[in-house]
Amino acid sequence: xxxxxxxxxxxxxxxxxxxxxxxxxxxxxxxxxxxxxxxxxxxxxxxxxxxxxxxxxxxxxxxxxxxxxxxxxxxxxxxxxxxxxxxxxxxxxxxxxxxxxxxxxxxxxxxxxxxxxxxxxxxxxxxxxxxxxxxxxxxxxxxxxxxxxxxxxxxxxxxxxxxxxxxxxxxxxxxxxxxxxxxxxxxxxxxxxxxxxxxxxxxxxxxxxxxxxxxxxxxxxxxxxxxxxxxxxxxxxxxxxxxxx
Numbered sequence: 001x002x003x004x005x006x007x008x009x010x011x012x013x014x015x016x017x018x019x020x021x022x023x024x025x026x027x028x029x030x031x032x033x034x035x036x037x038x039x040x041x042x043x044x045x046x047x048x049x050x051x052x053x054x055x056x057x058x059x060x061x062x063x064x065x066x067x068x069x070x071x072x073x074x075x076x077x078x079x080x081x082x083x084x085x086x087x088x089x090x091x092x093x094x095x096x097x098x099x100x101x102x103x104x105x106x107x108x109x110x111x112x113x114x115x116x117x118x119x120x121x122x123x124x125x126x127x128x129x130x131x132x133x134x135x136x137x138x139x140x141x142x143x144x145x146x147x148x149x150x151x152x153x154x155x156x157x158x159x160x161x162x163x164x165x166x167x168x169x170x171x172x173x174x175x176x177x178x179x180x181x182x183x184x185x186x187x188x189x190x191x192x193x194x195x196x197x198x199x200x201x202x203x204x205x206x207x208x209x210x211x212x213x214x215x216x217x218x219x220x221x222x223x224x225x226x227x228x229x230x231x232x233x234x235x236x237x238x239x240x241x242x243x244x245x
Contacts, residue, residue: 005049012042022231031235079237086202089219091124091194095131097166098124098194098220099181101174101205102137102147110154112225113198118151120222121196122158131194133160134184136168136177174201175208175243182212191215198224200232204240 019035048054054062091098100121103114110118121133133155137147145153148169155165166184171177178195187193193215195205202219209217224232 005046008042008046008049012039012046015039015042018230021227025228031231034234034238035231075241076234076237079240080233082240083200083203083233083236086206086219087199087221089199089202089206089221091218091220092192092216093128095124095128095192095194095218097132097134097181097185097187097191098196099134099136099178099209100151101177101195101197101201102135102151102171104140105137105143105145105147105150107144110150113228114147114151115154116198116222116224117196118154118158120220122155122160124194124196124220125155125160125164132164132166132185134166134168134181136171136181138170138172174205174239178205178209179212182209187213187215189214193217194220196220196222198222198232200224200229200236204236204243207240208243 015035015038019032019039022032022035057065098121100117103117104111105114109115118135121135125131125133135148135151135155137151139146143150146167146169148167148171152162152165152167156162166181168177168180168184171180191213193209193213195202195209195217197205197219199221202221206217206219
């Protein structure tokens with residue numbers, strides 16, 4: 001049991017440290033709170049085990065607690081499996097449109113996450129000269145320009161012709177990114193649509209897009225820096241559940 005306590009303590013410390021790291025990134029989200037709760041949870045397990053308090057808890061409560069934890073772990077594993085099915089997706093060639101899902105704009109340009117999406121779009125557009133791109137995203141309170149307009153500026157700087165770029169600048173989340181983009185063009189069932197986003201986000205992006213069209217929808221996965229992956233993979237599980245329910 002001592003080894004198990006050490007595992008709890010280690011996870012509590014790592015979660016606390018990672019919550020600070022996520023907060024310091026300043027991504028404009030509150031996902032660091034997930035890791036604060038994780039630190040509290042593992043700290044709770046550590047104290048319960050160290051103080052030998054579990055035997056004092058009624059059996060029924062212990063059983064319910066174990067069921068809840070096991071169910072949560074099972075759901076989390078399923079969500080992670082779904083994410084990994086699209087993690088390395090490269091899309092299909094010859095798409096009529098690709099939709100770049102918006103992410104935060106900084107004062108100096110696209111955030112690291114958004115830049116990765118836009119760079120993947122540039123690679124695809126250079127290889128598929130007949131494809132047009134829709135850049136999406138409204139302007140948040142901490143952004144000096146809308147994500148759609150910022151994405152357009154970046155693509156033009158990378159040599160993409162302006163007449164290939166369509167801007168959507170009103171959306172506030174992934175669902176609106178996609179639904180608003182679909183409303184800007186006439187999409188038919190025989191078209192090919194590519195959803196460009198970071199690898200951890202592709203599954204959900206494609207899942208949402210298929211709600212709005214019967215066109216052939218595939219994902220185009222952009223790179224994510226390894227230090228951001230734990231936070232994004234965990235947060236994405238909550239996003240998948242939100243979209244399902």
